Amino acid sequence: MKSIFSIFKKGLEKTTTTVSRSxxxxxxxxxxWDKSTFEDLxxxxxxxxFGVPASLKIVEDIRERYERGHIKTSADIFEIARNEVxxxxxxxxxxxNYAPAGKPTVILMIGVNGSGKTTTTGKLAWLWQQEGKKxxxxxxxxxxxxxxxxxxxxxxxxxCYVVSAAPNADPASVxxxxxxxxxxxxADILIIDTAGRQHTRKNLMDELSKLRRTIDxxxxxxxxxxxxxxxxxxxxxxxxxxxxxxxxAGLTGLILTKLDGTGKGGMAVALHxxxxxxxxxxxxxxxxxxxxxxxxxxxxAAIFESAGK
Numbered sequence: 001m002k003s004i005f006s007i008f009k010k011g012l013e014k015t016t017t018t019v020s021r022s023x024x025x026x027x028x029x030x031x032x033w034d035k036s037t038f039e040d041l042x043x044x045x046x047x048x049x050f051g052v053p054a055s056l057k058i059v060e061d062i063r064e065r066y067e068r069g070h071i072k073t074s075a076d077i078f079e080i081a082r083n084e085v086x087x088x089x090x091x092x093x094x095x096x097n098y099a100p101a102g103k104p105t106v107i108l109m110i111g112v113n114g115s116g117k118t119t120t121t122g123k124l125a126w127l128w129q130q131e132g133k134k135x136x137x138x139x140x141x142x143x144x145x146x147x148x149x150x151x152x153x154x155x156x157x158x159x160c161y162v163v164s165a166a167p168n169a170d171p172a173s174v175x176x177x178x179x180x181x182x183x184x185x186x187a188d189i190l191i192i193d194t195a196g197r198q199h200t201r202k203n204l205m206d207e208l209s210k211l212r213r214t215i216d217x218x219x220x221x222x223x224x225x226x227x228x229x230x231x232x233x234x235x236x237x238x239x240x241x242x243x244x245x246x247x248x249a250g251l252t253g254l255i256l257t258k259l260d261g262t263g264k265g266g267m268a269v270a271l272h273x274x275x276x277x278x279x280x281x282x283x284x285x286x287x288x289x290x291x292x293x294x295x296x297x298x299x300x301a302a303i304f305e306s307a308g309k
Contacts, residue, residue, distance in 0.1 A: 008298040009305075011284025015265030016303050018048045023081075024074050038063050048263060049235050051270025058084045082300040085269055089296035092276045097224045097252070104136075104182040106190045106215060106222035110208060110249055111229035112241055113196030116257035116283060118147050120229050121193040122154030123291035124281070129158045133188040138178030139164040140171040140211070141195040151193055161185065171195065171207065172214040179218040192223070205248035212249060227280060229255045230271065233262035239274055246275065256294070257283035268299065 009016075022044045026037060038059050045055035062080050065071050071080075099105040107124075111117040118141065125135045137160050141147035148164050155162035163178035175192055182190035194211065197204035215222050228245050230238045245251055254277050259265050268279050279294040 004292055004295070005298050005301070007284050007290060007292055008282070008295065008302040011260040011282070011290065012265050012299070012302040014260070014263040015048055016305075018263035019044060019266070019303055020078070020305075023077060033066060045266065048266040049232075049270055050266030051239075051273055054085075054088060054266075054269045054273045057088075078304040082304045085300040085304075086296045088269055088273055089279070089299075092272075092278055093296070094278055096280060099222075099224055102186075104187040104190050104219075104222075105224050106179065106182065106192065106219065108192050108194065108208075108211065108215070108223040108226045108249070109229065110194050110226065110245055110251075111196060112198055112231075115196065115229040115231045117196060117229040118150050118193050120255055120257055120281070120283060120291060121191050122151065122158070123283075123288045124191055125154055125158045125160045126288040127291060128189055129160065134186065135160045135189045135191065136178060136182045136185065136187045137162045138174055138190060138192040140174045140178075140192055142167060142169045142171055142174060143195055147193070147195070161187075172210050175211050176214050176218055179215050179222065183219060205244065208245075208249040225252045225280075226250055227253050227255050228277075229257050230267070232256045232259045232265055232267045232283075235264060235267070238267055238271060242271055242275055242277070246277075251275075251277055253278045253280045255279070255281045255283070259283060260285050260290070265303065268294070 026040050042055050042059050045058060046052060058081050061084055062077055065080060071077060109117050109121050121137065125137055128135050137151055137155055139148040139151045139162060142165055145167055152162050163174060163181055165174045171194065178190060178192060212223065226249050228242060228251050230241065254271055256268050256279060259282055272279060281291055282294045284290045284292060
């Protein structure tokens, strides 16, 4: 079985190539580093979507230590970058807000079309099933038959009960039935998959508020988590998505998908720096086990390690 770190390392290979090899190229040789050297460093980090605030902070730390004579090799630079990224994620870091023992934890999955939300829902079910938890899935994307079928396949694969309805049914009614079923069946976790929606469509965003109210009526205090799936390759648009979804649905955390398919894996840093939302899981490949609980140490080491050795 692959180690968790090896999953992070393989999943972040493209970002490592973008960042680490470029950094190593800048600092080769004995020449004195000047203003342009640090500007090149900033450009590399920003191009990998670490975001301007985080990129400037990392570069400022490196500049300060260089000027004090504390940097002797490129390996020192990678260590500073790793530690700064870990420090950024240490703020607002927390565990999943599970319900008290004997009660189901309700998780509402939201995101734009194509962000990998339904697949991620299935992989979460698989992960928690591996831990011996009883999971129920709710297919609230009633307008896309393929989404319901996809979730039902995950139900068969994981042995999870799936609550669904006829095409074009009211998503809130499905969420209502699923929440009742989770309570009645003694589920540990209910994952509610919602339709993908563009964050610019107000009527669709308002529907998320209705879903939350419906769930809370059946089970006061639920949902316990509202997670936005973010396609890591989207760049700055992911920031806009997170902002609008937060207004409509009260985000509590993020799941980054498709990190393996982009050289811009720094988006995890940018989103956390901008909003402070915890990143709970990272999609690092196509297999179920490639969805992993997000680990800042593994993430930072995977990006900044190989070229620094």
